[in-house]
Amino acid sequence: MDAKELVHRRKDFFGPRNAATRVDLFEELTDQTAAALRAFFRGMGAPHLFDEVVVPTLHEGASQIVVAVQDRPWPPWGLGARNITAVCQTHEVGDASYAISPVYALDQDLNNIGMLSAVYKEALEQLAVDPRAEVCYLLAEGSVLADQVLSTTGFKRSEDVFVTSDSRYHTYRMPAALLLERLGLDRLATPDLLAHDFSGKDDEGSLLRKLANFHHTIYLGARPEWIHGRDSEIVRLPRGVHAGKPGGVPSGTGRFPVERFDPPYAWISNFLSDGGARKDRVESLVEHVLSHRQEFAPSTVVMRGDNVPKVNEKLRRSLVLNQLGQFESLMAERIKASLPDAIKRMGRSPFKVGRIEMQITANGDGDYFRLHPDTDGSDSREISFVYFFHREPRRFSGGELRIYEVREINGQRVPADHAQTISPRQDTLVFFPSSNDHEVLPVRVPSEDFADSRFTIAGWIHRA
Numbered sequence: 394m395d396a397k398e399l400v401h402r403r404k405d406f407f408g409p410r411n412a413a414t415r416v417d418l419f420e421e422l423t424d425q426t427a428a429a430l431r432a433f434f435r436g437m438g439a440p441h442l443f444d445e446v447v448v449p450t451l452h453e454g455a456s457q458i459v460v461a462v463q464d465r466p467w468p469p470w471g472l473g474a475r476n477i478t479a480v481c482q483t484h485e486v487g488d489a490s491y492a493i494s495p496v497y498a499l500d501q502d503l504n505n506i507g508m509l510s511a512v513y514k515e516a517l518e519q520l521a522v523d524p525r526a527e528v529c530y531l532l533a534e535g536s537v538l539a540d541q542v543l544s545t546t547g548f549k550r551s552e553d554v555f556v557t558s559d560s561r562y563h564t565y566r567m568p569a570a571l572l573l574e575r576l577g578l579d580r581l582a583t584p585d586l587l588a589h590d591f592s593g594k595d596d597e598g599s600l601l602r603k604l605a606n607f608h609h610t611i612y613l614g615a616r617p618e619w620i621h622g623r624d625s626e627i628v629r630l631p632r633g634v635h636a637g638k639p640g641g642v643p644s645g646t647g648r649f650p651v652e653r654f655d656p657p658y659a660w661i662s663n664f665l666s667d668g669g670a671r672k673d674r675v676e677s678l679v680e681h682v683l684s685h686r687q688e689f690a691p692s693t694v695v696m697r698g699d700n701v702p703k704v705n706e707k708l709r710r711s712l713v714l715n716q717l718g719q720f721e722s723l724m725a726e727r728i729k730a731s732l733p734d735a736i737k738r739m740g741r742s743p744f745k746v747g748r749i750e751m752q753i754t755a756n757g758d759g760d761y762f763r764l765h766p767d768t769d770g771s772d773s774r775e776i777s778f779v780y781f782f783h784r785e786p787r788r789f790s791g792g793e794l795r796i797y798e799v800r801e802i803n804g805q806r807v808p809a810d811h812a813q814t815i816s817p818r819q820d821t822l823v824f825f826p827s828s829n830d831h832e833v834l835p836v837r838v839p840s841e842d843f844a845d846s847r848f849t850i851a852g853w854i855h856r857a
């Protein structure tokens with residue numbers, strides 16, 4: 394190889410590597426694709442993403458996976474026949490509203506901006522077939538860089554807010570077609586992107602820098618969630634959380650401007666822990682539920698006009714245990730101690746506390762609790778609470794508690810068109826008014842092991 398050739402090669406660092414790359418798209422997994430994806434995520438250092446995110450999301454439908462793939466010319470089968478080098482997944486979260494993942498890539502391709510952009514472009518183009526299609530990211534309040542990058546690209550922050558114990562997340566949204574345009578992806582062909590050939594289309598590399606900035610910020614902003622399971626600046630947008638509510642209330646997609654409300658709930662982290670005792674308390678609670686596994690029964694609901702609790706899988710699917718054992722008095726004591734402050738935080742008036750009902754629930758794979766209030770006003774339930782706990786490490790996903798806000802219109806309390814979504818956190822308790830509509834989004838427990846369930850102590854505080 395002479396020096397000239399070497400210089401030429403250096404100039405096209407990613408171009409030659411992308412020469413055998415194509416962009417592919419699928420909505421179902423063949424064994425071959427599954428194997429290639431698994432190998433990809435393992436190479437990325439996040440093997441669990443495949444089983445815990447990609448596959449379940451795909452199985453729920455309305456999801457697409459766009460990949461950059463290199464095929465081995467011969468033999469076209471067996472190990473390494475398809476080598477995936479980048480992945481982007483979209484899924485519907487509401488009417489014509491889509492979540493879009495970062496473009497996942499192996500470390501050696503993180504600056505392969507042409508390839509990342511080619512994948513992103515094809516993912517967006519699939520969505521933009523519907524002119525109403527918008528894409529969404531969930532971005533933490535107070536984020537500086539990601540907010541700047543998304544906002545200058547044309548994303549609008551909406552008041553669809555999601556809450557975890559560490560952060561509040563806003564939904565940022567933008568039409569898919571406009572995003573293609575703003576990133577210059579409507580002007581660039583996929584082969585040119587893969588060849589890193591921006592000639593004539595990129596004014597002094599500003600397009601390349603803009604794309605790099607966009608992909609890097611989203612990738613790095615989202616990375617703590619999938620590498621460390623930590624709250625990150627950008628988090629995954631779960632399916633269903635922007636879905637419309639029954640009863641004709643407009644969906645909370647944020648397409649309709651909404652005013653801001655005070656949170657309708659109050660929460661307390663490290664609820665049972667004091668000092669170093671947390672681990673022991675939660676562990677013994679987990680032991681308690683595991684040793685009473687046989688006494689858990691299918692959960693029931695009480696329908697209006699009927700006093701007898703019945704199993705109704707249209708509304709609720711989970712298991713319930715009524716004996717709290719030694720935890721009953723501990724919970725009651727803690728609840729009473731923290732209630733006055735919580736009531737203040739929820740902006741409610743104090744009331745004389747009567748009895749406290751409590752039950753333990755286990756939400757396994759596929760379980761949920763559809764939209765409901767805990768009182769129709771004919772009983773004395775005042776405040777509901779949910780205490781979250783689970784075996785470590787956490788092996789379920791989903792199961793967010795979504796609490797709808799209420800607003801006054803002409804003196805009447807009506808459910809607002811948006812809600813706050815709380816992801817289950819170890820040893821955290823959430824209070825909310827029993828009359829507020831709320832729901833538990835579907836839970837995923839890939840292991841299908843009872844011990845990996847989303848466990849709660851749920852209860853109701855009555856007026857005396």
Ligand SMILES: O=C(O)CCC(=O)C(=O)O
Nearest residue numbers: 762767779794833849851
């Ligand atoms: O499990 C939850 O997060 C809420 C349960 C609930 O709504 C109830 O038990 O009434």
Ligand SMILES: [Fe+2]
Nearest residue numbers: 765766767831
């Ligand atoms: Fe409830």
